Amino acid sequence: MSTALSSVGEEHALHLDAVDPLPARRADFHVPPATAGRYAEVAYMAGNSLGLQPRATRAVLDQELADWARLGVEGHLEAERPWKPYHEFVRDGAARLVGALPVETVVMNSLTVNLHLMLTSFYRPTRERFAILVEDSTFPSDSYAAQSQARLHGFDSAEAVIRLRPRPGEDCLRTDDVVDVLRTRGHTIATTMLGGVNYLTGELMDIPAITAAAHDAGVIAGWDLAHAAGNVPLQLHEWGVDWAAWCHYKYVNAGPGGPGGAFVHERHASDASLPRLAGWWGNDPATRFRMEPAFVPRPGAVGWQVSTPPVLAFAPLRASLELFDAAGMPALRERSLRLTGYLETLLDVIVAERRAQVLTPRDPARRGCQLSLSVPDARTLAQRLRAEHGVICDVREPDVIRLAPTPLYSSYHDCWRAATALRNLLPAR
Numbered sequence: 001m002s003t004a005l006s007s008v009g010e011e012h013a014l015h016l017d018a019v020d021p022l023p024a025r026r027a028d029f030h031v032p033p034a035t036a037g038r039y040a041e042v043a044y045m046a047g048n049s050l051g052l053q054p055r056a057t058r059a060v061l062d063q064e065l066a067d068w069a070r071l072g073v074e075g076h077l078e079a080e081r082p083w084k085p086y087h088e089f090v091r092d093g094a095a096r097l098v099g100a101l102p103v104e105t106v107v108m109n110s111l112t113v114n115l116h117l118m119l120t121s122f123y124r125p126t127r128e129r130f131a132i133l134v135e136d137s138t139f140p141s142d143s144y145a146a147q148s149q150a151r152l153h154g155f156d157s158a159e160a161v162i163r164l165r166p167r168p169g170e171d172c173l174r175t176d177d178v179v180d181v182l183r184t185r186g187h188t189i190a191t192t193m194l195g196g197v198n199y200l201t202g203e204l205m206d207i208p209a210i211t212a213a214a215h216d217a218g219v220i221a222g223w224d225l226a227h228a229a230g231n232v233p234l235q236l237h238e239w240g241v242d243w244a245a246w247c248h249y250k251y252v253n254a255g256p257g258g259p260g261g262a263f264v265h266e267r268h269a270s271d272a273s274l275p276r277l278a279g280w281w282g283n284d285p286a287t288r289f290r291m292e293p294a295f296v297p298r299p300g301a302v303g304w305q306v307s308t309p310p311v312l313a314f315a316p317l318r319a320s321l322e323l324f325d326a327a328g329m330p331a332l333r334e335r336s337l338r339l340t341g342y343l344e345t346l347l348d349v350i351v352a353e354r355r356a357q358v359l360t361p362r363d364p365a366r367r368g369c370q371l372s373l374s375v376p377d378a379r380t381l382a383q384r385l386r387a388e389h390g391v392i393c394d395v396r397e398p399d400v401i402r403l404a405p406t407p408l409y410s411s412y413h414d415c416w417r418a419a420t421a422l423r424n425l426l427p428a429r
């Protein structure tokens, strides 16, 4: 076995864990027990799919359940955290996460619903300018959303959804190529809906450069930040992004199906003339309970809310945002760079001798914490990683596994375990 992955390697991993300037806040999370391998807990590398449960989650949920039991409907006004303005308790933390002003931020619904709400307002196609720009490897739900929006406006979705492909032989997009498409075909594009971090390859797009190029071409700059929020530092306000949507159940650890977020830049946020799918929670609270038929949108991104916030789904987000505030995104990013760089070093050793290839850009500035590997029979590999080694990663059919050491709770030792297990299971070249 090569030195990097030998028991010396394990000692080195443990040493790195001991000396890291921002050690994992693992004690703040429930790390699932391992049912295989030598260790008590799993090496959890799937925070890009579903983040682990913060230990604080149960208490915030218990609080809401207790208030519901104690107060019934009066909890809307009298709960410890009154339910009526509940979305406000998560707004500022979510805004800090994406570099937005509070007025530009709203937590609501799930991601695809929010993509539709944003497209309804910002995809205003004309005969000349009717396209939505996505990556070819965009998440399927984004494809469906883009295609169905184009069809809603009477366009042929095959023409109206422009899919950006990497150059032949390459796995990721180049910023220059994206900018070039905006320069040459921008007059036909109404909005972008690009993944800030691509879900499959882990590529971090140059959001400010592409946003600027979109604007130069008269294109609305919209982003899906599912894999970027809580993973990489974002400055949506400063970058001038028009709209964005994301989820909180991945890196933000808000729990399965946890509520999504949406960003509407200040310059649009209070524009009551923007068409939208309206509901009473987006109405001015001063008149909401007058029960009148005329919709008066609330200024700010909150004006895009449709329904009553689901308090039991929002409560865990309060707990998880507090962890981000305590650690601070800049420090988390530094730790993330160290962890992913370390994992990459280990994977380099494996890739040299086993049938696997890293798809994610090598430049740390062009990725978050996730490294994607192309491997033979990814599903069986992931099953064996879990069943034989207690390593949890996730699979994208047919040939990709994704490993995401998340800086809040993953350790160097988790990376070492994942790499060692992969080396054991992958066939030789």
Ligand SMILES: Cc1ncc(COP(=O)(O)O)c(C=O)c1O
Residues within 6 Å of the ligand: 110, 111, 112, 113, 139, 141, 142, 195, 199, 224, 226, 227, 247, 260
């Ligand atoms: C990039 C991306 N877009 C959309 C979705 C769908 O999210 P939701 O089920 O919350 O609508 C996901 C879910 O993983 C995703 O990763």
